Amino acid sequence: MSNGQWYPPEWPGRIRALAAGDLTPVQPRRAATVMLLRDDTGAVPGPAVHMLRRRTSMAFAGGAYAYPGGGVDPRDDDRAVAWAGPSREAWGTRLGVDAAAAQAIVCAAVRETYEEAGVLLAGPTPGSVVSDLSGDDWEADRAALVARDLSFADFLERRGLVLRSDLLGAWARWITPEFEPKRYDTWFFAAALPSGQRTRNASTEADRTVWIRPAEAAAGYDRGELLMMPPTISTLRSLEPYATVADALAGADDQDLEPVLARARLEAGELVLSWPGHDEFTRRLPTAGDPA
Numbered sequence: 546m547s548n549g550q551w552y553p554p555e556w557p558g559r560i561r562a563l564a565a566g567d568l569t570p571v572q573p574r575r576a577a578t579v580m581l582l583r584d585d586t587g588a589v590p591g592p593a594v595h596m597l598r599r600r601t602s603m604a605f606a607g608g609a610y611a612y613p614g615g616g617v618d619p620r621d622d623d624r625a626v627a628w629a630g631p632s633r634e635a636w637g638t639r640l641g642v643d644a645a646a647a648q649a650i651v652c653a654a655v656r657e658t659y660e661e662a663g664v665l666l667a668g669p670t671p672g673s674v675v676s677d678l679s680g681d682d683w684e685a686d687r688a689a690l691v692a693r694d695l696s697f698a699d700f701l702e703r704r705g706l707v708l709r710s711d712l713l714g715a716w717a718r719w720i721t722p723e724f725e726p727k728r729y730d731t732w733f734f735a736a737a738l739p740s741g742q743r744t745r746n747a748s749t750e751a752d753r754t755v756w757i758r759p760a761e762a763a764a765g766y767d768r769g770e771l772l773m774m775p776p777t778i779s780t781l782r783s784l785e786p787y788a789t790v791a792d793a794l795a796g797a798d799d800q801d802l803e804p805v806l807a808r809a810r811l812e813a814g815e816l817v818l819s820w821p822g823h824d825e826f827t828r829r830l831p832t833a834g835d836p837a
Contacts, residue, residue: 549766550826551609551774557830559724560809560816573720573728575646577654578614580716580780581664582790583738583756592790593758594781595662595744597751609772610762613661613748615653616729620696622649627701629671630711639715640732641802651710654734656697660690661748666713666736667706674709676741687747712736714797717783719776722807722818730804733780735797737790759784775826776805 562568581595596610622645631639636647659665668674686703689695701708713734721728738744746754759781765771766778773781783800787793807820816830 549769549772550778551772556724556818557816560818560830563724564809564811564816568724570723571726571728573730575617575650575653576615576729576731577617577650577657578612578731578733579654579658579713580612580733580735580784581658581662581738581744582735582784582793584790585756585758591758591788592784592793593756594762594784595738596755596757596762597661597746597748598753598755599750600752609774609777611774611777612733613658613664614731615657615661617649617653618656618693618697620698621652621656622646623696624698626652626698627707629668629707629709630713636710636715639802641718650732651713652697652708654713654732655708655710656690656700658736660687661751662754663687663745663747664738664742665706666709666739667701667704668709669705669707671707671709674712674739674742675704675706676739678742691749712739714794714800715802716797716800717776717780718802718804719779720804720806722809724809731776732802733776735784735793737794775807775820775823779805779823779826 559568582592585591585593596612598610599608626648633644633648636651637644640647640650642650655666663678665675665678686695686700690697690700713736715732716735717733718731720730744754762771763778763781763785766773784793787796805820805822807818809816809818817827818830819827
């Protein structure tokens with residue numbers, strides 16, 4: 546492998562099983578992930594993105610760099626939450642789902658960012674963002690969210706907070722390939738790091754976090770030094786043209802949210818694995834044995 550594309554050794558066998566009709570795809574679970582951005586100063590100013598490295602012991606994508614994120618909690622849409630920004634219906638139109646599902650996806654994005662990075666896109670009023678998240682009481686609430694002992698709706702109500710959906714920009718949508726045993730239908734969002742807040746490694750699934758320029762991270766991937774899944778490197782490359790965080794967020798409405806789903810097909814005695822519209826990730830596999 547010349548670059549850092551994450552490619553587990555069990556994939557060829559699972560792809561062959563799917564092609565032979567011996568494997569039934571599981572239903573993907575809705576999920577959300579957030580590219581937190583900040584403007585870095587230096588010789589060449591520009592945006593940096595917050596990334597975490599998944600522990601090598603993780604069964605899925607161990608050692609790969611990713612963004613804070615995770616699956617929707619079934620309670621994320623069980624009742625309306627205090628909400629600022631575009632309506633749930635407007636978000637539903639943008640995300641391609643109904644209003645209830647849109648709330649759940651946006652809530653998941655904000656909740657997972659708090660759980661894994663310690664950053665909260667919410668405030669006491671529709672025009673503010675909480676700045677001080679220090680203290681044992683905040684950490685106790687965050688831990689309760691992680692353990693699912695506390696719903697995000699209850700957390701916001703207890704704290705008297707309004708979810709700031711206007712701080713998010715929908716960026717991309719990727720669906721885990723059909724041959725994976727755990728599948729996610731994941732919406733990618735971009736957001737600026739709120740003033741006064743800091744990221745930290747609050748995730749038990751990560752052993753390292755970094756702030757890195759998208760071009761620098763992409764170069765590390767190209768050299769084979771940074772391991773990433775296709776959605777991660779694809780979204781990193783799409784951030785490269787923007788000179789500031791404000792420019793990137795302004796460009797969010799122009800991003801294509803057509804779902805990207807890997808396909809496997811038989812061609813000239815080989816299995817071809819591809820992601821439509823993303824030719825750099827295409828892999829050709831022998832119909833038997835190990836990947837070429």
